[in-house]
Amino acid sequence: MRIGVPRALLYYNYRPALEYLAGEDVAEIIVSSATNKLKLEQGLALCDDEVCLPVKVLMGHVQSLLGDVDALFLPRIISLEKKRYLCPKFLGLPDMVRAGLGRKTPLISPAINVGWSRLRQLREGIKSLGSMSGQPLKLWRALDRAARVQEQHRRQLAAALDMPVRRKRVAVLGHAYNIFDEYLNFGILNKLSALGVEPVTVENFRREHINQGASGLSKDLFWSYGREVVGAALYCLHSKVVDGVILVASFGCGPDSLITEIIGRRFSAAAIPLMSIILDEHSSGIGLATRVEAFVDMLNWRDMA
Ligand code: SF4
Incomplete structure (x- = not known):
């Protein structure tokens, strides 16, 4: 069959x-x-x-x-x-x-x-x-x-974050179907690698990292995948294992709207930069590439400042 x-x-x-x-x-x-x-x-x-x-x-x-x-x-x-x-x-x-x-x-x-x-x-x-x-x-x-x-x-x-890294490291956080479908996200992971940055995703965080990050919420999130994204982002905020975070959300997704808001508020005064990308059927590959390049340039400039 x-x-x-x-x-x-x-x-x-x-x-x-x-x-x-x-x-x-x-x-x-x-x-x-x-x-x-x-x-x-x-x-x-x-x-x-x-x-x-x-x-x-x-x-x-x-x-x-x-x-x-x-x-x-x-x-x-x-x-x-x-x-x-x-x-x-x-x-x-x-x-x-x-x-x-x-x-x-x-x-x-x-x-x-x-x-x-x-x-x-x-x-x-x-x-x-x-x-x-x-x-x-x-x-x-x-x-x-x-x-x-x-x-x-x-x-x-989940062992990836324990590896020493000589390059900038950026967490690209979102649902796996947004992060690994290269047609939908215009190959964002490859784009970052080509710019000399190591991308890590939710899958590279240990469960205890995610639980630690999510423990900072006043109320536990009951959506499994949304909680993983929030937990990973908040872990980054406190552990400084990455140089920046890119949040990838889908247009028309209720859970993503909520987690984007939660993460955005927590990062508003943070030392780690955050960029949010919302994918929809009208997204442009050129627009996304420009934003990713500008984000990586900004990370590099911060070292020189
Ligand atoms: S609404 Fe959001 S969480 Fe639900 S299937 Fe769509 S993208 Fe995934």
């Missing part, structure tokens, strides 16, 4: 696990190709204006897979850590896709909620496969191994 995985949203967070599963004998996994103009335009045509940019992009990726796959993997994600949640778009994603693209291609949409028992999670997973669940135990074991691969990858990335 060919199972389509859109290269969008949480694909970027779980790429190591998905790549591991693709090499296992459980199903043929087909990942859509990189975001491009056509996918973005198709996503825009399928969504209302008020939908956030990353979901529009996901719709374009789903559209590109239809016809080439027997089913689409689109989990209904409620929670990935206890007492914290993902934004409601993740909960309603399978319904949005069905409403926009019809029911011809079956969806594999396990509801994922770590607040449930392991048994209930397994039951939900098997139920989501329906008549396609041939060997649930084999699949469960493969998922378990994939989870270990994912965890190992996470630990490797």
